[in-house]
Amino acid sequence: MAKSTSDAGSVRWAVARIREMITVMELLPGQQIRQEDMASRLSVSRAPVREALGILQSEGVLDYQRNVGYSVKRLTVQDLEQAYLMRRVLEREVISALPELTAEQLDELEDINVRIKQAGDDADVLTIQRLNNDFHFYIFRTSGLDLIVDELRRIWSLTEAYRSVYLYEAEARERIVHEHASIVDALRRGDRAAVVELSDQHRSQVPSRLAAVFPGERRPPARVAEEG
Incomplete structure (x- = not known):
């Protein structure tokens, strides 16, 4: 089912905010990102945060490990x-x-x-x-x-x-x-x-x-x- 405009907007906003946190070093390379904590930090539900993390992972900004979760991509x-x-x-x-x-x-x-x-x-x-x-x-x-x-x-x-x-x-x-x-x-x-x-x-x-x-x-x- 297609997302509502507000849902899509929440996802875009969450993507932008997480990207900002990485840019200003509120989130550092290798740092784990817990969905529940991030949702609380952004004052949104977990659903847009989960989608935002998936988008950033697909772009290579974040890493994902099963049973561990997401973290900011760490480069050598x-x-x-x-x-x-x-x-x-x-x-x-x-x-x-x-x-x-x-x-x-x-x-x-x-x-x-x-x-x-x-x-x-x-x-x-x-x-x-x-x-x-x-x-x-x-x-x-x-x-x-x-x-x-x-x-x-x-x-x-x-x-x-x-x-x-x-x-x-x-x-x-x-x-x-x-x-x-x-x-x-x-x-x-x-x-x-x-x-x-x-x-x-x-x-x-x-x-x-x-x-x-x-x-x-x-x-x-x-x-x-x-x-x-």
Whole structure:
């Protein structure tokens, strides 16, 4: 039987809230998520939470083990290196296929970057993460390579819990805005080679930052949720 609009809305809201908790590190990699506790935390019934967890598991954001339940996906450093290698390969293809962007499209990218700066000034990591995704996928979608872009979306989701680590540093937030501006300038010139190079430099910040955060470790530490 089809879900009611309110039920579907509750599921979407639960997905968004759990994703936010992961982004701002309220839920950490490896942390177990109990349906009853999460339903209480979100003030909803268990049904939308159960569906939301299933959706996030299908996207690779969560893991599921029978008789154990759901937990935030925990990646090794090797996993992250592979994810960023896949991003590099696919994003280069997408950027190479970009058409010449219109003045209106370029203005929209600049507007997104202005909002990222404003969020950065407020140290609003959640908004920065969302707008950063908007910035890059606005560019990717203009390529017309929808299947590849959908795969990129999946890969980005896999690393959601890790990509926000460097956003807590003011210097990193300023660097993001500066690098986005350089990418827009290259797009305005129609210089795809420069966009590829700038994007490679921009993307490389996260793996190198994680190596600094977890020196000598091949797996980030996890935290188990407290019993509710």
